[in-house]
Amino acid sequence: MPAFEDAKKYLENILNGDHGVEGIAIHDKDGCCIVKVSTPACPESAMGVKYLSAFSVLSDQAAKMNMEKNKKIFHMYSKHQVVQFRLDPVILTVVAAASANTGYLSSLDVTLEPLLQRLQPLVRPH
């Protein structure tokens, strides 16, 4: 596991990596952010509690489709795209431009796995 001084700096490196990523939030199922970084281009509503907390409900409902547990949800909008990962007990939300590489975004959970492993113990079941 690589050592890093600050989780925010670690995420900002990805933001500045010219992949079209506009915002990254690691939060719990109720939408409380553990760490959140965003650029001015990121819409504020996509980083709000209401939007972030909706994922856990959507994921639970999606699990009733007889396709077992839901792992990721991709939201495609006209100007943005949002990818949300279910990594119990944390949730990873990535907001990017509509022209960003969705395949790169879908692999960010693997890229951020060291950080997520360190943050998961911080979230206690509420």
Place this chain on the structure above:
Amino acid sequence: MIKTESGGEATLAALAMGCCCSTESSDGSDAGDTNERTALLSEQQRLTGSGESGADPPAEAAPRAGDARARGDGETLLDGILHDMAASVIDVAAVDTPNMEQHDYVERCRQYSSALARLSAPPPPALAFQDVPPPLAQRLLSEPPARPDDVRRARQTAERLLEAVQAIQVTPGESLVIPFGQTTGSEP
């Protein structure tokens, strides 16, 4: 009046009493009498919905323990059905339900930020062993050694303390294990 084969006459009421009294939905059960012909299965069938139509449940037909058990099983079954239905129903309207209050949200965000700050901080120094910086180490090593009398007195004190600790013994006043069923002074 009905004429029988033997030539006697019998009334319909007499025939009913002799031949038609052993049915599950008989009117005699409404009076509350419990007899050897009282059906226990009818109570369970009624609870599971496969009972006979139009049959009123008898007032005190089944035994009290069986009635309570059947009611408990029915409630458990109903709870299981409700739980399965709630787990399988897709409720899209649940997305709008607010989960947390504002002060709870603020408090939890504060906890997360403090936990994250502790995570990012350098690890605390080990309390058991610490490296002595070279200037301090030189000063300590350049001081005169301890006097032999002090060393001997410290060693003797430590030996006496060790003997005292080893001499600690537990002497029970009475038997700690009492055979089951027997008390110390009374009849079992």
